[in-house]
Amino acid sequence: MLERLDLKRKISKDDYNKVMDTLGERLGKAQRMARDAKKPIIIVFEGWRGARRSAIINTMMQEMDARGFNVYSTVLLTDEEKKQPFFTFYWKHLPALGHIAVYHRSWYYSKLAHSRNEDDVQYNCSRHVSYDRINKFEKMLTDDGYIILKYFLHLSEEQQKENVEKNAKTLGKAWRDVSPALDESGHYEEYLDIYEKMLESTDKANAPWHLIAADDRRSAEIEIITSIVESVEHAVDAPAPANVPSIRPAAQYDVLSKIDASVELSKEEYKKDLDKYQKRLRQLQIDMFKARIPTVIAFEGWDAAGKGGSIRRLTAALDPLGFAVHPVAAPNVVERQFHYLWRFWMNLPAPGGVAIFDRSWYGRVMVERIEGFAKDYEWQRAYDEIKEMEAQWAEHGFAIAKFWLQIDKEEQMRRFTARQNDPMKQWKITDEDWRNREKWDAYETAINEMLVRTDTSYAPWTIVKGNNKYYARLTVLKTVVDLFEKMLAKK
Incomplete structure (x- = not known):
């Protein structure tokens, strides 16, 4: 899936600013539309370390009403939260009707982190979590009216190395302690296979993956925000189904x-x-x-x-x-x-x-x-x-x-x-x-x-x-x- 992305795509600063002038307004309007329609939205950002998720989320936040969304990261789950059943944190932080939950790394990262740390007692309790479990979790939510938007930010190996080095230089030695995420450095091909399996296993009609070429941050921002705006507009404007068929007729049992x-x-x-x-x-x-x-x-x-x-x-x-x-x-x-x-x-x-x-x-x-x-x-x-x-x-x-x-x-x-x-x-x-x-x-x-x-x-x-x-x-x-x-x- 990821090899089909054009990582060389770029957009100039001037063109980026022109697009964002109107796109930012549409994002703010889309948030208000979702609020008025009482549509709860979950936005998931996954991808390579160094994919500049924080910068992209920050750009979004500047155009949105801060009273209508919350941002979470599972990188910083506490030890007590890790001891709870795997999905507890995410259930507890569901957005209310008309609100938005943004995940700077989500249950996908938690599963990956748990599977890579099987000797850590804090993670042992969740080793059994499968992609099938994740699919069922997401379907429970989308069946109940939640909108789930999932974005995977893909980087070339060279760009990832450059971004990680730049973050370390800009933010200092404490950067890795503040953001102790998995580091794929030196294992690009291994993690590429892991991410491909994750994407293939969890790309479902009710919660599809949006794959983003992220070597150029500006083009990635425009693609993501455009996708969010169009997805929300479509979800709000789409007419409710006239007749939803029953899953099965009521059964007769004698207990x-x-x-x-x-x-x-x-x-x-x-x-x-x-x-x-x-x-x-x-x-x-x-x-x-x-x-x-x-x-x-x-x-x-x-x-x-x-x-x-x-x-x-x-x-x-x-x-x-x-x-x-x-x-x-x-x-x-x-x-x-x-x-x-x-x-x-x-x-x-x-x-x-x-x-x-x-x-x-x-x-x-x-x-x-x-x-x-x-x-x-x-x-x-x-x-x-x-x-x-x-x-x-x-x-x-x-x-x-x-x-x-x-x-x-x-x-x-x-x-x-x-x-x-x-x-x-x-x-x-x-x-x-x-x-x-x-x-x-x-x-x-x-x-x-x-x-x-x-x-x-x-x-x-x-x-x-x-x-x-x-x-x-x-x-x-x-x-x-x-x-x-x-x-x-x-x-």
Whole structure:
């Protein structure tokens, strides 16, 4: 791909200034168009060391409103950021609707740096990241309306050497400490092959590469800014598709009808085993912290199925400094500015910590599906998006537990009625609970499909028989104890 670029192309200073007089105005206007259309944009700059990305980005910045964009570089990721799942930094720094994120080196550089530093403990956790993972990450974003523009700045070997030497002379000895990027010096052909493979593997219709001949900075700037302007103008002016086809028809599965939720357990047996499991869990949390193994626990279930009670018995055994409970409701005004998975990446635990989600990302394929908050093609593709997210967490070493608390329709009615008649518990029952109950069959169809499509070896579902609250709480505790013991044995 790169050998087809004309690296000898040049433009005079006068011609450059004439073009930039109008091109700069178009860039500023394009940014305002994207803001008004609420189009989030991600601009990625990759290429050879010495390709003068900073100068090109600086030129762009002079023509844009600084309140509408942020510039990031993964060269300077902190040690703690490197210990997170590979894409965490990029999820946390997604641009909001109408904003722009500019990457002076991005996830492509991080993958390359990790693969070249496999003996460095800071990088070991991300060696498994593949170009396929990157393609799926980008597609999740473009499917959700993000515009991704990727530029690779190509230099000849001679020009690269000249630029690197000039930077070192101009910026002094501290330059390499300030910008400790990979240095391809003396290994041009080796890195040329690496970059070719990267470009070929990740040049996709939804996020194509723009290859830039960068020996002449002025011509490179004009080509890049022209591309950005035209891409944004096209994205804003293009009419929305009239009918987006569904990925697949809704499937019919039968899981819940086979579950007998009416297992009995006495209060005496419950108290005895509760103490046993909580003591064991208390020690295991310490061991998990020492082993630096993070944990994500997701609770889903019917209204009044006992999620809150199970979470309280679980957290009662844990050190409060080592866990956080995240109640999940409809996304708020800030969360609606981002991809629906963004808020869950924002709440991932640190190494050794525990994140508990009281309802979770599975709302996409349940309540958002049933209530029409997500279009058919949005919730249908969510199964694969969710499995991809959980796979990345698991490959990073996360312990993952997912609970569906199952009660039958009659038990739910008994609990609803008890709450309605108890002044101390009336706050727990809402009109929405009654409305959801009327859609029991539709929710059951969605839940069955969710349980089948997202049950994996690395993040399996545990269906908790919940008519008896004692039995349900012990099932949750025992499952988490078993998970911790398994993860520690693997470690």
